[in-house]
Structure formats: structure tokens, C-alpha cells
Amino acid sequence: MVGIIDYDAGNVGSVMKAIEKLGGNPVLSCDRNVLDKCNILILPGVGSFGLAAKSLKLRAMDEYIKEAVSKGRPFLGICLGMQMLFDKSYEDGENEGLGLISGEVLRFGEGNDPAWDDELKIPHMGWNKLIRNRDDSLLAGLSEGEYAYFVHSYYAVPKDWNDVVLYADYSVRVPGFVRKDNVMGMQFHPEKSSVTGMKLLKNFLKEGNEIAD
Amino acid sequence: MLTKRIIACLDVDHGRVVKGTKFSGLQDVNDPVELAKYYSEIGIDELVFYDITASNEKRDIFLNVVQETAFNVYIPFTVGGGIRTVDDFNKVLKAGADKVSVNSAAVKDPSIISSAALKFGSQCVVLSIDAKAAGDSWEVYIDGGRTPTGIDAVEWAKKGEALGAGELVLNCIDTDGVKNGFNLRLNRIISEEVSIPVIASGGAGKMEHFLDVFTEGKADAGLAASVFHFGEIDVKELKKYLSDNGVNMRI
Numbered sequence: 001m002v003g004i005i006d007y008d009a010g011n012v013g014s015v016m017k018a019i020e021k022l023g024g025n026p027v028l029s030c031d032r033n034v035l036d037k038c039n040i041l042i043l044p045g046v047g048s049f050g051l052a053a054k055s056l057k058l059r060a061m062d063e064y065i066k067e068a069v070s071k072g073r074p075f076l077g078i079c080l081g082m083q084m085l086f087d088k089s090y091e092d093g094e095n096e097g098l099g100l101i102s103g104e105v106l107r108f109g110e111g112n113d114p115a116w117d118d119e120l121k122i123p124h125m126g127w128n129k130l131i132r133n134r135d136d137s138l139l140a141g142l143s144e145g146e147y148a149y150f151v152h153s154y155y156a157v158p159k160d161w162n163d164v165v166l167y168a169d170y171s172v173r174v175p176g177f178v179r180k181d182n183v184m185g186m187q188f189h190p191e192k193s194s195v196t197g198m199k200l201l202k203n204f205l206k207e208g209n210e211i212a213d
Numbered sequence: 214m215l216t217k218r219i220i221a222c223l224d225v226d227h228g229r230v231v232k233g234t235k236f237s238g239l240q241d242v243n244d245p246v247e248l249a250k251y252y253s254e255i256g257i258d259e260l261v262f263y264d265i266t267a268s269n270e271k272r273d274i275f276l277n278v279v280q281e282t283a284f285n286v287y288i289p290f291t292v293g294g295g296i297r298t299v300d301d302f303n304k305v306l307k308a309g310a311d312k313v314s315v316n317s318a319a320v321k322d323p324s325i326i327s328s329a330a331l332k333f334g335s336q337c338v339v340l341s342i343d344a345k346a347a348g349d350s351w352e353v354y355i356d357g358g359r360t361p362t363g364i365d366a367v368e369w370a371k372k373g374e375a376l377g378a379g380e381l382v383l384n385c386i387d388t389d390g391v392k393n394g395f396n397l398r399l400n401r402i403i404s405e406e407v408s409i410p411v412i413a414s415g416g417a418g419k420m421e422h423f424l425d426v427f428t429e430g431k432a433d434a435g436l437a438a439s440v441f442h443f444g445e446i447d448v449k450e451l452k453k454y455l456s457d458n459g460v461n462m463r464i
Binding site for chain 2: 011013014017018020021046047048120121122123124125126127128129147149150151169170171189191192193194195197198
């Protein structure tokens, strides 16, 4: 089973449907007993970081995720769920994340990156090209320069660029797929990124099942 | 960098695409799910399903279509038509839509934009504006373009953004259906005034019109219906043409 962590973070229907389509068996839950039976975990999320972090804490899911991840359970955060993997975010004030990947989450234009182009719109919304920062097993079958669908106003600034597998160019470099061992995150929506996204999700499920075995 | 988007709009009545389409190779040209799959395969960037079913009791048929589409198509799709309350948002999002577009209801009660944005996030709230030239400016019309409101379209776009809309669809009544090109001036003015993406709608007749609205009109996306459905513009060819002319496209 694929556990989709339920913390009231918006629209999870399309993630569930994509998993089903790929032959997975998704369950939406914030019950430890149910999630314990899932060999793979996904943290979805749309909405704002502050609320999501509170909501996760309220359900004690922050502790649960850290525990599960430390035991090697394959874990994927999507969109806001990816941002939650980092140390902290400046959305809704300053809020702590899960701290599973080092770095911060900033609003476009509010970082110190001189590369930011003020003319660009916020949110970063639409299809952007995925650029390879390093290789990863999840990229099997993916060609150079495929596109993914992004919708977000905040982006991750990792401490160690080695944690970044794919990024997009939005004047600044926007981490799109980050990975540290069994902890993975996708800023774009794989479930909305056509064939490209489905390939990545499929590879994640396949590898997840292998790790979990 | 971000690409410009090409969006196909399907009008759905009682669960069927109206006015059929002329694609060869499709078993059922009026089946919205089959059409959505087809468009997704040929590289359309997004889809809009517009429910024109007049009677409210028949809404469930449409919700089934949304559900089926969500299960079969993995690109973003927006649902519009007959959205009046936050609960209507909830229903279509639950059925699997990614975004919901609201038009007349938002003019009558703008708080629906902020309530929906708060509840579901700005990214799924699309404000659709029907505008018609009124002297030197543009006036907002509602009820399918029948009722003038006295509201200035540029001001309404700005207010929509401030209330939390994540995207704007700008449908120009004067150019709609005429196939003489999008309203470049209004698209440009609004694109410069707001920071959220603007989707140009109404007027596409040939490929050059898309090039114009992306360059001169500064739009982020171009939406069309019949020119795609009837094969007057081929989506693949269009994207190649735009790309060859320096517009960033997902190909």
C-alpha cells in the first residue's frame, strides 16, 4: 500500500488517481496503524507552509514521518510536501520544516540571489524544462530536457546542491526533484506532468517497493 | 524557462462535447474523456471543461466526466460553468479537477474568490472575465456575455488578483468567434497590471494570432476551442511554429 499522509492539505484526488493508475494501492490516512502497513509514504500538499506545518504537528505526523524515514521507508513529498522536507520556510512568518534535507524555503525575489529577474511572474506556474544536476536511479527512461508542471510562489534553497537531482530555470535555479537516500521531494506535480511525471512516479513506486522489501 | 501554454476548451452539455469534432481516428468524437486523452497525447498543455448544462439536476453527469478525465489524463485541467458557491468548488475539486473557474458568481459576490482561495489555495481559483469594448476601456459582462455590469475589466482583474485568484482567463467578447485574432491591447494592459498568469481567450483563427498574443499581448497562455476541434489549427504544428518563432514551448 502507498500511504498518502492526510493532513487536510488541499486537493489530493489527482495524486491518488495517478498512483492507482500505476497499479499502486493508495490510502489516505493520518492514522499510524494504517500508515504502518504502507511500505511507501507520500506527503502531498497545496496551500501555505505555516498552516500545513501546524496541521502536520497537530496530527503528530511530523514525528511519524521522521521515524519512518529513519527506518529507511521510501518517502516522497510533492509540491508543498517537498518544501516541508527542508529546515524552515519563510512563508507565513518563519516556520520549521521536517529538517530531512538541509536548506530553506524562500519566496521568489526575497532571496539574496542576484540572478532573480523582477519581471517574472509569481507564482512560477506552468511547464518548465527539467535540467539534470546529477544522475539518479529515478531518472531511468527520462530524456534530457523533458518538462514538468509547476505551481508555487516559494522555492527551496538547498544547502548542498548534491541533494538536487533536477532543477528548473526561472532566472534562479529552482530545485524540482531533490533526493537524499530514501527521502525524495518533487516541487512540480508529477501527477500533472503528463508522461514525464508518470515515468518518475512509476520509477518511485518501483524503487520504493524494492527498498521496502 | 517557463513555457507559454496552449489550452483547449471543451464545451460539455449533459456529459457530451457539443458541436462534435472532426478528428479522424477517434471512435466517439463527442466523448469528453476520449477527446481529453487525445489532446493530452498530441501535447496540449492544459484543458478546460466548460459545463453548459442548463439544468442543475444534471450536474452529476458532468461530475462523472470530471472523475473519468482525472483518472485518464495527467495534465492540468480546469472546470468551469455554473460555479456559484464554495461548495461547487469543493465538488469539482473532489471529482479530480485541478482548477475551477468562476465568472458571473464572482462579480455578484467577489468574496467567493477569497473564500475559495483560502479554502483550496489560490492555485486552483481561476477568475474568468468576459470583457467588451466600451469606448476607450473595456466593460465586464456576465451571464454568458449578456449582461453589462458597468465594471471596468482592468480594475476587476486587479481586484480579482488582490482577492486571491491564481490565474485570469480574459475572454474578449468583441473578438470571440470572429477568428481575427485575440485582443492584444487588453491582454497586454492586464498582463502588465497583474502578476498572476493571464490566459487569452477569444479570437484565435490562425497560428500567427497566438504568436501575436504571446509577444505583443504578453499573455501567458492562449486558449481556443473550435479551431482546435475542427483541425483548423493543428496543436503540434502550432507549437512547432511558435517555437520556431522564438516562443518557449513544451514540445
